[in-house]
Amino acid sequence: MTNCQACGTDILGQDRFCKGCGAPIAASVEDLADTRRFDPSSATVHTGSLDPESPLYSPAPATFPITKGSSPLNKSQAFIQKLFHNKLAWLLVLVMAFLFVGTGLTIAREAVHARRINRAEQAREAERARKIKQAKQAEVFRRSFEESVQNAMGFIPAGISDVEYPDLQGVFVTSLSSDDSPAATAHILAGDVLTELAEQPIHNTGELARVLGTLKAGSEVGVKLYRDEAPVTARIRIASSTVPPFQPKVEQRDQGFLGVGDVGRRCCVSGTRRWGLEVHRIIDNSPADLAGLQLGDVITEFDNQAIRTPNELARRIHLVKPRSKVKIKFYRGNSEQTIELMVGHGW
Numbered sequence: 001m002t003n004c005q006a007c008g009t010d011i012l013g014q015d016r017f018c019k020g021c022g023a024p025i026a027a028s029v030e031d032l033a034d035t036r037r038f039d040p041s042s043a044t045v046h047t048g049s050l051d052p053e054s055p056l057y058s059p060a061p062a063t064f065p066i067t068k069g070s071s072p073l074n075k076s077q078a079f080i081q082k083l084f085h086n087k088l089a090w091l092l093v094l095v096m097a098f099l100f101v102g103t104g105l106t107i108a109r110e111a112v113h114a115r116r117i118n119r120a121e122q123a124r125e126a127e128r129a130r131k132i133k134q135a136k137q138a139e140v141f142r143r144s145f146e147e148s149v150q151n152a153m154g155f156i157p158a159g160i161s162d163v164e165y166p167d168l169q170g171v172f173v174t175s176l177s178s179d180d181s182p183a184a185t186a187h188i189l190a191g192d193v194l195t196e197l198a199e200q201p202i203h204n205t206g207e208l209a210r211v212l213g214t215l216k217a218g219s220e221v222g223v224k225l226y227r228d229e230a231p232v233t234a235r236i237r238i239a240s241s242t243v244p245p246f247q248p249k250v251e252q253r254d255q256g257f258l259g260v261g262d263v264g265r266r267c268c269v270s271g272t273r274r275w276g277l278e279v280h281r282i283i284d285n286s287p288a289d290l291a292g293l294q295l296g297d298v299i300t301e302f303d304n305q306a307i308r309t310p311n312e313l314a315r316r317i318h319l320v321k322p323r324s325k326v327k328i329k330f331y332r333g334n335s336e337q338t339i340e341l342m343v344g345h346g347w
Contacts, residue, residue, distance in 0.1 A: 004018035004021065007020045007021040009021070142205075145205060147244070148209070148212065148242070149208065149209075149212065149241075150181075150244070151239060151241050151242065151243060151244050151245065152182070152215075152217070152238050152240065153181075153183050153212075153236060153238065153239070154177045154178065154181020154183035154184060154185075154188075154239070155173045155174070155175065155177060155181065155188060155190070156173075156174040156175050156176075156177065156311065157171045157172065157173070157174065157194075157205055157208065158171070158172045158174045158205075159172060160172045160193055165193065168195070168226060169203040169204070170193040170194050170195040170202055170203065170204075170226065171202055171204065171205055172191075172192075172193055173188060173189070173190050173191060173193070173194060173309075174190065174309055174311045175312040175314075175315050176188070176189075176312065176315070177245070177247070178245065178247055182236050182237055182238065182239050183236065186223065186234045186235060186236035186237075187234055188234060189227065189306055189308065190307075190308055190311065190312035191265075191306075191308025191309050191312070192226065192227045192232070193226040193227075194208070194223060194224075194225055195225065195231075196222075196224035197211050197212075197221060197223050197224075198214075198215060198222065199221075199222060212238075212241060215238045216238070217238060217240040218237065218238065218239075219238050220235055220236070220237045220238070221236065221238065222234070223235065223236050228272075228273050229267075250318065250319070252347050253322075253345065253346070253347050254321060254322070254346075255317075255318040255319075255322075255346035255347075256318060256319070256320035256321065256322055256324065256343035256344070256345075256346060257322070257343060257344040257345055258286065258287055258288050258317045258341075258343060258344070259283040259286020259287050259344070260279055260281070260283075260286075260288050260293065260299075260313075261280075261281035262279075262280040262281040263277040263278060263279055263280060263310050264277065264278050264310070265277060265309065265310070266278040266298055269298055269331050270331055270333065270334040275308040276300040276307070276308065276330075276331065277298065277300075277307055277308070277310060277313060278296065278297070278298050279295055279296065279297045279298075279330075281295070282295065287344045290341070291328075291339050291340075291341035292339060293328075293330070293339070294332065296332070297330045297331065297332050298331040298332075299328060299329070299330045300329050300330060300336075301327075301328065301329035302326065302328055303316060303320060303327065303328075304327065317343070318346065320343045322345040323342055323343065323344075324342070324343050325340055325341070325342050326341065326343055327339070327340050328340075328341065
């Protein structure tokens with residue numbers, strides 16, 4: 001509360017004129033204060049006249065904008081902006097992108113290559129397993145087929161050699177099962193080539209197995225053979241293909257020994273069309289060596305039996321008891337010779 005300076009009447013704080021005399025109340029310091037927020041951007045300070053021609057002219061002071069605070073975020077934004085405006089930075093970004101894409105492509109290519117190698121290896125393993133399985137199946141079939149032929153016909157079959165018979169098809173008789181087998185009874189010899197059975201052509205072992213499957217045990221059928229460059233016919237009585245014939249077992253100590261270490265088929269014996277076995281090796285001090293057999297001799301008969309295959313010669317030697325005497329016919333050059341020797345022990 002204040003008093004009027006003119007009449008001394010009490011004046012309230014919100015009054016601006018005296019109620020007694022109507023005189024204006026003097027302004028207080030608070031009323032003269034400017035409480036508006038100061039705006040430095042719009043504030044100008046004049047210390048003199050703005051008229052250049054006035055002697056009190058004073059140019060307006062330079063004003064500077066207040067900079068914003070430099071926080072870490074603002075610094076990062078400014079760095080990124082500068083970086084993208086820099087050509088070297090763009091080049092660096094492109095190089096990094098190229099390296100990243102190239103590395104990814106290389107890894108992908110190596111992964112694809114590794115998968116291909118793995119698949120190829122798996123395929124090779126599968127192919128090897130398939131071939132092994134086929135070989136085992138073929139071996140099982142061959143043994144089963146040989147057993148059925150030995151039981152039914154009495155000889156061991158084999159495929160013919162293209163070198164020995166380039167223009168002939170059939171099944172080769174490697175050796176006889178025994179001297180009383182169906183083949184031996186039909187006068188089939190080891191070294192013959194079976195070309196026809198039961199009026200059906202035989203070109204290979206598969207056809208022989210097929211024809212045998214149609215024949216009953218005990219039936220007598222015709223056969224056609226090829227022997228010493230000439231056709232031969234005969235008749236054979238088919239035995240059971242599942243029941244092997246009885247064959248007494250000969251112990252090794254009771255088997256004969258000749259001493260001819262290596263022989264090979266040869267055609268033709270000089271002056272004939274016959275096959276024989278040429279001697280390639282003779283064991284020292286063996287019965288053959290002591291009897292005078294020499295390398296290059298061609299054996300045609302052993303113990304009065306025609307010999308045309310190594311398997312048949314080995315079978316007949318083993319059947320002879322040791323210390324038994326046998327005759328051997330052979331060709332030395334163009335002359336046929338015969339020797340008699342004593343068969344040794346097979347052990």
